[in-house]
Amino acid sequence: MPDIDLHECTTLEEASSLMRRLAPQARFLAGGTDLLVDLKTGRIATTHLVSLNRIKSLRGITMTDKGLRIGALVSITELNRSTLVQRDFAPLLDASRRIAAPPIRNVATVGGNIMCAVPCADLPPILMTMHSTVEVWSPQGTRSVPLDTLLVGPRRTLLQEGEILVAVVVPKPPIGFGAAYERFGLREGSAIAVASVAVSLRLDGQGTITDVRIVLGAVAPIPKMVADAAESLMGRPADEDAFKKAARIAREAAQPISDVRGTAQFRRDLIEVLTRRALCAASERARGTRQG
Numbered sequence: 001m002p003d004i005d006l007h008e009c010t011t012l013e014e015a016s017s018l019m020r021r022l023a024p025q026a027r028f029l030a031g032g033t034d035l036l037v038d039l040k041t042g043r044i045a046t047t048h049l050v051s052l053n054r055i056k057s058l059r060g061i062t063m064t065d066k067g068l069r070i071g072a073l074v075s076i077t078e079l080n081r082s083t084l085v086q087r088d089f090a091p092l093l094d095a096s097r098r099i100a101a102p103p104i105r106n107v108a109t110v111g112g113n114i115m116c117a118v119p120c121a122d123l124p125p126i127l128m129t130m131h132s133t134v135e136v137w138s139p140q141g142t143r144s145v146p147l148d149t150l151l152v153g154p155r156r157t158l159l160q161e162g163e164i165l166v167a168v169v170v171p172k173p174p175i176g177f178g179a180a181y182e183r184f185g186l187r188e189g190s191a192i193a194v195a196s197v198a199v200s201l202r203l204d205g206q207g208t209i210t211d212v213r214i215v216l217g218a219v220a221p222i223p224k225m226v227a228d229a230a231e232s233l234m235g236r237p238a239d240e241d242a243f244k245k246a247a248r249i250a251r252e253a254a255q256p257i258s259d260v261r262g263t264a265q266f267r268r269d270l271i272e273v274l275t276r277r278a279l280c281a282a283s284e285r286a287r288g289t290r291q292g
Contacts (some may be wrong), residue, residue, distance in 0.1 A: 001040055001163030006046060010054045012137050012164055020162040022048045028164070029053070030073060033100070033108040034116045058111070058166055060284035061085070067171040072111025072164075077102070079110060089170055090292050091130065091285070094181035095122040096200070109195075111165050114147070117155045120218040122149065126181040127168060128223055129213040135167040142166070148215075151222040176202040176203045176210075182274040183217070186261060193218045194262045195270035197250065199278040201238065201285045209233045214246065214275065219256040219267050227251045229275070247275035 006029075009015040026048035030034060052058060054219055058073040059083045068089055070079065075221045079085055079096050086093065099105055099113070099122050102259075113123045114134070124147065132147045136159060147168070159165065159186050173179070179200035185191030196217035203211050212233045216224040229249040236242045256267035284290035 001036075002045065002047075003033075003041070004049055007050045008054055009050060009052065012055060012057065012166070013145050015052055015055065015140065016052050016137075016139055016162040016164060018048075018050045019267060022050070023161045026050055026115055026148070028115075030112040030115075031075065031107040031109040032112075033104050034112065034118070034226060052164070053172040057291075063159050063172075064169070066127070066169050068169065070168045070170070071208070072109060072166050072168070074110045075246065076100075076105035076108050076110065076113070080105070086292075088120060088172060089130075090199075091126055091179035091181060091282075092123075092170070093292070095183075098122055098185075098193075099183075099217045100185060110168060112166065114150070115133040115157060115159075116166055117151050117153070117157050117220060118125070118156060119223070120193045120196070121223075122193060122196065123215070125196060125215040125217040125223045126179065127170065128215045128225065129179050129198045129200035130170050130173070131200075131213075132170045133167050133191045135169065136163050137166045138163045140270055144169070154221050167292050174202065176201075176205075176286055177201075178284065178290075180278045180281035182278040182281070183275065192261075195219050195254075195267045195274060197271060197274040197278045198223075199275070199282045201282050201286060203238055203277070203283070204254065207237055207287075209236055209238050209242070214250055214278075216254055216275075218272055219254040221255075224253065224255065228253065233279075238279075238286070240280075243283075246279060247272045250275040 064210040088222040170270045183193040183196035212230045228247040252270035256264040
């Protein structure tokens with residue numbers, strides 16, 4: 001590890017002030033499961049870490065009039081164990097239970113999984129399909145940002161210096177809504193996603209699709225919303241034929257690279273299979289025939 005000064009903060013004001021003063025040679029530290037690895041490998045360089053871990057307002061999972069509010073410092077394990085999540089927001093568990101291994105989930109945070117802004121992160125795709133927003137704090141106040149606009153490139157977000165992501169808000173699913181997340185990794189445990197797909201849809205009383213989102217992960221610089229695939233499903237019955245067509249469109253929309261985990265062609269093939277699986281799972285949840 002390089003020599004780094006660690007700054008412990010107890011308030012948002014203190015953390016923001018430090019970041020503005022020390023930037024660009026400073027990074028916020030939460031769980032550190034990605035950041036510390038990047039520092040050790042030299043992927044990034046910094047001389048200061050501003051720790052958020054003592055800021056109590058960044059913790060907790062609560063229901064508000066806007067939906068489920070998840071503090072940025074909530075660990076992945078805490079998310080998995082939350083009765084609120086298990087009862088009404090089970091699609092989040094499709095992703096969170098696949099993140100790394102238990103020791104990592106005990107430390108890694110929801111906010112960190114989002115703000116690391118890596119293409120293969122598991123939470124952003126499913127959160128995007130569930131119409132989530134993030135609360136961003138600055139000395140000027142708190143603003144709400146749709147999650148599907150937050151990520152602007154690999155390891156890049158639209159947040160400015162001194163701004164802090166404080167929470168994620170997931171609206172409570174309406175009647176007839178279902179969502180699901182499917183991913184493929186090369187092994188169980190700590191494998192990162194080679195390709196992933198998150199889907200949400202809403203069905204009317206006749207089983208017709210009235211709203212749908214499809215988001216691809218690990219096959220583009222940022223989670224990719226596939227509008228054409230979603231449009232192909234609008235107004236159609238939620239059946240296998242419709243899902244196969246949408247999956248083929250999603251496959252063509254993917255922008256994968258070839259690397260040690262798989263070729264671009266392999267990832268495209270995965271996207272078609274995963275999209276079909278996710279659509280089937282989401283429709284089962286929308287109909288109330290899938291538990292969890």
